[in-house]
Amino acid sequence: xxxxxxxxxxxxxxxxxxxxxxxxxxxxxxxxxxxxxxxxxxxxxxxxxxxxxxxxxxxxxxxxxxxxxxxxxxxxxxxxxxxxxxxxxxxxxxxxxxxxxxxxxxxxxxxxxxxxxxxxxxxxxxxxxxxxxxxxxxxxxxxxxxxxxxxxxxxxxxxxxxxxxxxxxxxxxxxxxxxxxxxxxxxxxxxxxxxxxxxxxxxxxxxxxxxxxxxxxxxxxxxxxxxxxxxxxxxxxxxxxxxxxxxxxxxxxxxxxxxxxxxxxxxxxxxxxxxxxxxxxxxxxxxxxxxxxxxxxxxxxxxxxxxxxxxxxxxxxxxxxxxxxxxxxxxxxxxxxxxxxxxxxxxxxxxxxxxxxxxxxxxxxxxxxxxxxxxxxxxxxxxxxxxxxxxxxxxxxxxxxxxxxxxxxxxxxxxxxxxxxxxxxxxx
Amino acid sequence: xxxxxxxxxxxxxxxxxxxxxxxxxxxxxxxxxxxxxxxxxxxxxxxxxxxxxxxxxxxxxxxxxxxxxxxxxxxxxxxxxxxxxxxxxxxxxxxxxxxxxxxxxxxxxxxxxxxxxxxxxxxxxxxxxxxxxxxxxxxxxxxxxxxxxxxxxxxxxxxxxxxxxxxxxxxxxxxxxxxxxxxxxxxxxxxxxxxxxxxxxxxxxxxxxxxxxxxxxxxxxxxxxxxxxxxxxxxxxxxxxxxxxxxxxxxxxxxxxxxxxxxxxxxxxxxxxxxxxxxxxx
Numbered sequence: 001x002x003x004x005x006x007x008x009x010x011x012x013x014x015x016x017x018x019x020x021x022x023x024x025x026x027x028x029x030x031x032x033x034x035x036x037x038x039x040x041x042x043x044x045x046x047x048x049x050x051x052x053x054x055x056x057x058x059x060x061x062x063x064x065x066x067x068x069x070x071x072x073x074x075x076x077x078x079x080x081x082x083x084x085x086x087x088x089x090x091x092x093x094x095x096x097x098x099x100x101x102x103x104x105x106x107x108x109x110x111x112x113x114x115x116x117x118x119x120x121x122x123x124x125x126x127x128x129x130x131x132x133x134x135x136x137x138x139x140x141x142x143x144x145x146x147x148x149x150x151x152x153x154x155x156x157x158x159x160x161x162x163x164x165x166x167x168x169x170x171x172x173x174x175x176x177x178x179x180x181x182x183x184x185x186x187x188x189x190x191x192x193x194x195x196x197x198x199x200x201x202x203x204x205x206x207x208x209x210x211x212x213x214x215x216x217x218x219x220x221x222x223x224x225x226x227x228x229x230x231x232x233x234x235x236x237x238x239x240x241x242x243x244x245x246x247x248x249x250x251x252x253x254x255x256x257x258x259x260x261x262x263x264x265x266x267x268x269x270x271x272x273x274x275x276x277x278x279x280x281x282x283x284x285x286x287x288x289x290x291x292x293x294x295x296x297x298x299x300x301x302x303x304x305x306x307x308x309x310x311x312x313x314x315x316x317x318x319x320x321x322x323x324x325x326x327x328x329x330x331x332x333x334x335x336x337x338x339x340x341x342x343x344x345x346x347x348x349x350x351x352x353x354x355x356x357x358x359x360x361x362x363x364x365x366x367x368x369x370x371x372x373x374x375x376x377x378x379x380x381x382x383x384x385x386x387x388x389x390x391x392x393x394x395x396x397x398x399x400x401x402x403x404x405x406x407x408x409x410x411x412x413x414x415x416x417x418x419x420x421x422x423x424x425x426x427x428x
Numbered sequence: 429x430x431x432x433x434x435x436x437x438x439x440x441x442x443x444x445x446x447x448x449x450x451x452x453x454x455x456x457x458x459x460x461x462x463x464x465x466x467x468x469x470x471x472x473x474x475x476x477x478x479x480x481x482x483x484x485x486x487x488x489x490x491x492x493x494x495x496x497x498x499x500x501x502x503x504x505x506x507x508x509x510x511x512x513x514x515x516x517x518x519x520x521x522x523x524x525x526x527x528x529x530x531x532x533x534x535x536x537x538x539x540x541x542x543x544x545x546x547x548x549x550x551x552x553x554x555x556x557x558x559x560x561x562x563x564x565x566x567x568x569x570x571x572x573x574x575x576x577x578x579x580x581x582x583x584x585x586x587x588x589x590x591x592x593x594x595x596x597x598x599x600x601x602x603x604x605x606x607x608x609x610x611x612x613x614x615x616x617x618x619x620x621x622x623x624x625x626x627x628x629x630x631x632x633x634x635x636x637x638x639x640x641x642x643x644x645x646x647x648x649x650x651x652x653x654x655x656x657x658x659x660x661x662x663x664x665x666x667x668x669x670x671x672x673x674x675x676x677x678x679x680x681x682x683x684x685x686x687x688x689x690x691x692x693x694x695x696x697x698x699x700x701x702x703x704x705x706x707x708x709x710x
Contacts, residue, residue, distance in 0.1 A: 041710045083511045083583070086675070093675045094682070238708060246697075246704040253694035260690055264683025265483045268586060276587035276672075277579075286631070306448035315444050322441070332430045371456040378449040382442045389438025393431040416709045 002031065003038045003222065005234040032215065038237035039244055040225035042412050046120075047223070047244075048251030049113040054211065055252060056106035061204055063099040064148075071151065073197035075190040078153035079278040097267035098259075103145050104270050105259050107293035110138065119351060121228050121339030126221040128331040133214040135327045137207055142294070142324075144203040147196040149291055150188070154275030159288045161188040161196070167301075170314040187281055227411045228339025229404055236408040287368060295365030296358050297323060302369065303381040319381065326388050333388065336396035343402045346395050350387060357383045465618040469611050471628045476596035476665045484684065486677050487670055489521040494649050495667025496520065498660050501647050502640050503581065504535075506573060508561035511582035512671050515555040519674060527555045536560045574623050576636030585665070585672035596665035597629040601657040604639040 009030040011017040020027055030036045070089050072081040085092035114134070117123055123131035146164060150157045165183050169175040184191030222231060231237055238244075262269070270292055274285050290298050297320050304316035326333075334347075341348040357380050364377035405411035479488040496517065499509070514531040518524065537550035538557050553560065563569035569577055585591035597603060607626040611633075612619050620626045624634040644656045653659060670676070 041708060043710075080511075087511065087516075093679065097679075238710075242704045243708070246701045249697035250694065250701050253690060253697045256690045257687065257694060260683065260686045264679050264686060267679070273587050273589055273591065276583040303445060304448055306444060306451045308444050308447055312448070315441075319441055322437070326434070326437075329430055329434060333434055335431075370461060371452055374452050375449065375456075378445050378452060382445040382449075385438045385441040385445075389434040389441075393434060412709050 002036070002219065003231065003234070003237065005237075006031070006038050007035045007239060009034075009036055032219065033245070034241045035239040037219065037222075037240040038231070038234070039223050039240050040231055040236055040408050041238045041243075042225050042227065042408050043223065043244070043247075044226055045247075045251060046112070046116040046226075048248055049109045049116060051248045052109040052251055052255050053106065053113055055255065056102060056109055057204065057207065057211070060099065060102045060106060061208075063095050063102060064201075064204070067095050067099055068201060071197075073151065073194050075153060075193050075279070078151065078193060082152045094263070097263045099148075100271065101259065101262040101267060103148060104291070104293065105255070105262070107141065107145065109255070110141065111293070114138070115355070118354075119341045119348075120224055120226060121334070121336075121341070122224040123331050124334065124339050125331065127218070127224060129217040130214060130221075131331060132328060133210055133217055135324070137210050137214060138327075139324065140203050140207045140210065144200060144207065145291065145293065147200040147203075150193065150196045151200065152275060153193065153279045155277045155279060155283075155285050156272045156275040156288070158188055158279035158281065159285055160290055161192060163288055164290075165192075167317045167320075170311070170317045172314070224339060225408060226340060226342065227405055227408055228343070229406075229408055229411070232407045233409070289366050292362070292366070295363075296361035297365070299361040299365035299377045300381045300384065302365070303374070303377040305374065305378075319385070323384060326385075330388070330392075333392050334396050335393065336399060336401065338401040338404065343404055344399055345402065346399045347392075350391055350395060353383070354387045357387070463614075465611055465615040466632055468614070469608065469628060469633060470631070471597070473590050473593035473597040473629060474600065476593045476662050478592055478662070478666050478669060480666065480669050480676055481592065484680050486680070487520065488666065490651055490653075491663050491666045492520045492670050493522070494647075494651065494653060494659075495663035495665070495670075497649060498641075498647050498664040499581070499667055502660075503664065504559070504562060506562055506569075506578040506637075507581045508563075508578075509559040509582050509671060510561060510580050511558065512674075513556060513558045514553060516674060520670060524555075531555050531557060534560070536562055539564075574636060578637070581668055581671065583672050585669045587672075591672065592665050592669045594629065595668055596661050598627060598635075599640050599664065600661035601641075603627050603629050 009020070009024075009027040011020045011026065016026060019025070027036075067085065070081065070085045070092065072078060082096065085096050087093075089095070117131065117134070146160070150161045161183075165179055165188065168179040168182060171178060180186060182192075183189075184195060222237075225231075272289065289295070300323050301316040301320040304312050304319055306312055306315075308315070310318075336344060336347070338344055341351055360376060360380045361384065364373050364380065367373040405414065479485055479491070499507075514527055514534075517527050517530060522530065531553040534553045538553050538560050540549050540551040541547070542549040561569075563572065566577060584595060588594045604625055604627055607620050618633070620634045624636055625638055626633060627635040627637075641657045641660050644654075646657075647655045647660060649655050673679075
């Protein structure tokens, strides 16, 4: 499951030897994130984001479990219990702001992690399973984040739940029945709030389980790297510890700096003011919007405004779910044997367009529905689907990649040959 | 096969989006969106210049106390403050005895139960009580206010965009103005209906709340500050900023400490990284 030159765990202390014989847990850790896991030596800072996502999940579980000790999942008192946490629980404001902004940080680092995978072709053989499990984690995260946003039982919580569960009523014939069954009523109420709380507590642990599979699947081929070239010799790798634990330390520091700035200085920047108004089924907010991390998908949903065989709403729901589910097929849509976009000029250009496209979708998702923004959303949604479903399969056939380095070590030494000259010139 | 189906699916979504786009453009031409009165006449909130604003802001306790006086003498006639307790007033500089007196003398009593008969009764407020609502229930509140419901003010500064400045602007001296003639001319349908009041900072321009701060000196400040309408509006905004975020100072203080601590951590982590990698080109 690893390279032949991987270091082996040799317990020195008698206690560790005893433990290793009975339960080789230290050995597992050593091989997973210790010196026993050889990693390409040329990873850049984009490879920090997997560890950061793991850290974000851990922080969410710690703050979440503590919040659950004070929160009451009952429609009559949920909003009030959140205010009690904010005002009367020791450091309750810190726990709640850390949890609310922690969700944003988690999604942010995961989006960068996914973007890294797209750019460097980490989804390609032999890492398809790593990618598939990653998409499963992403789906679980989205469900968890949505249900967590409902719990404070503010106006956006309630109406967000109303809109999202309303998607299911787009299913022909049985849709409305399914929606009522999911909610446990005709509209979001105590039954819905209770089951959302239950699932919101459960799914992070399911996610943690899938993350273990994700890392397990990763350790079979080993980590990808910025050149996308396979590891060929021991010279291409360094042990994970201490090399990447040290580098991840820097990433963790920067992550915490951004996180702290959000919690302590702008805790409500990413939230919506309406969620400080208690849920009221009789008063619809002027402008229902989801959290920032769902805006691109919300824009796709809203862009389908025309009936064609199927009603517009069903098209929107299909497209919105499709926009995420299509990621499952990515390893087979992109047939280019070259992984890294550094060596794929055309793919790289289209990927930059996709990045801008998703940012536009994010803007449209949060904007008021004016003809200009709707138009923008429709064009951007079309590009999103064309990019993955049409352009990617065609480009990977026609593209002529740039020559690849023969090995990771060669690429690194080439880079330093250039850099070394400038450095010595500067020293003189 | 996967790629063939993918291209078909991609084409289908693009085709339907094309139809939708056609519809959007057609509607835009035949039925362009009309300008709205809100869009043209709504004003952005003015800066209340509160000392609590900004990354390291702190409350001006004297101002927050003045704001509390405005709430007590003006706002509390209609608006509840249900998430705030009398004891919380100690955090804005009132002594324990003062808080006890404020609670005891509060005009509206706390709903209670007669200990002998078990019938509904009221009793004097204690420091541990939350501010009582001026109305027994929503029906009573609406009945007294031309069918409008005065919202609870505890969280108002966070429940509106730019909340602190919004509150200041909404009750400030230039909020309630006569409806501009140009508005009635351009949008005859938007004339302020009877029972509502034109307010150029309110989302739909017509607010049910009558002008709350009508004259200078409406409140006589305990600290001798001249109670102009502008001053009262700023002060009540400062008070409601505190009720919405009572832990703001602790948060800013902890934030500064946390950022300094993490910055040192970053520096050390960077040093460790450089040290570990010094002999490995990467």
